[in-house]
Amino acid sequence: MKKLVKSAGHTSANTAGSTADAASVQADIEGVLQTYETALNASDIDTVLSVFAPDGVFMAPNSPSTVGADAIRAAYTGIFQAITFETVLTVEELVQVARDWAFVRTSSNGHVTVNAIKQRVPDANHELFIFQRGDDDAWKIARYAFASTNPAPH
Amino acid sequence: MKKLVKSAGHTSANTAGSTADAASVQADIEGVLQTYETALNASDIDTVLSVFAPDGVFMAPNSPSTVGADAIRAAYTGIFQAITFETVLTVEELVQVARDWAFVRTSSNGHVTVNAIKQRVPDANHELFIFQRGDDDAWKIARYAFASTNPAPH
Numbered sequence: 001m002k003k004l005v006k007s008a009g010h011t012s013a014n015t016a017g018s019t020a021d022a023a024s025v026q027a028d029i030e031g032v033l034q035t036y037e038t039a040l041n042a043s044d045i046d047t048v049l050s051v052f053a054p055d056g057v058f059m060a061p062n063s064p065s066t067v068g069a070d071a072i073r074a075a076y077t078g079i080f081q082a083i084t085f086e087t088v089l090t091v092e093e094l095v096q097v098a099r100d101w102a103f104v105r106t107s108s109n110g111h112v113t114v115n116a117i118k119q120r121v122p123d124a125n126h127e128l129f130i131f132q133r134g135d136d137d138a139w140k141i142a143r144y145a146f147a148s149t150n151p152a153p154h
Numbered sequence: 155m156k157k158l159v160k161s162a163g164h165t166s167a168n169t170a171g172s173t174a175d176a177a178s179v180q181a182d183i184e185g186v187l188q189t190y191e192t193a194l195n196a197s198d199i200d201t202v203l204s205v206f207a208p209d210g211v212f213m214a215p216n217s218p219s220t221v222g223a224d225a226i227r228a229a230y231t232g233i234f235q236a237i238t239f240e241t242v243l244t245v246e247e248l249v250q251v252a253r254d255w256a257f258v259r260t261s262s263n264g265h266v267t268v269n270a271i272k273q274r275v276p277d278a279n280h281e282l283f284i285f286q287r288g289d290d291d292a293w294k295i296a297r298y299a300f301a302s303t304n305p306a307p308h
Contacts (some may be wrong), residue, residue, distance in 0.1 A: 064261075064280070098252035100192040147216070149218050
């Protein structure tokens, strides 16, 4: 995962807590995103599920929104059957808006391999994550929407 | 704009203020979404821009994220040149997470007409909005990502 300098700047400007708290929150959330990136590239469904809130919502393109852990597991199962990822996430901004809520905007770049035909193609997306801190103090992905930033296929 | 019953339920469960405040916030934000829907269907760029925060970010598919009012205006100018919308937004959930922050998940259904070839085709998307209340007490779109929920073109 790449980190942009402006991510840190944006976070420390938040008004939800002290600067030390903000740095800790930022590190925690970036850790979750790193876990997600590694799991995505390993087609590791259990670890992907571990970073989502139980009532999380996953909004992938070309599919209805998937609500809740069971539906999200089914969605990633289908995705990992179809595609293998080699992707790097870059944090564009990370903003804590309340003690237990934050959002993160990322971009991603890399390749995907379409498993059925072993075709490896460039892939680029932008992502909007809403994170929630649970009763166990762990930040999890509460909502996650993304879309390709490559030109539309013709 | 259609409203789902569960939207109201979700909002009133928030912990950011009283129930009366929450109802008012919900009405305000739904009003902004109604303004956006009407402007979108009228290809009305100025009104679209009026519902975005000046430093808002618009994350449309098949294009890099557009950051700030000037970039967002350019993006919608291109979109409205290419496409005419007939779309209805449905609020799936509306969650106020802090005094001045909320997120809204919507779905949209309708048709778009590709202006160059006058082809009218079904269109369906899901949207994730982050709203921020400004110093003037107006809720504006701070971040907005969407993607088609129709099957991928082949």
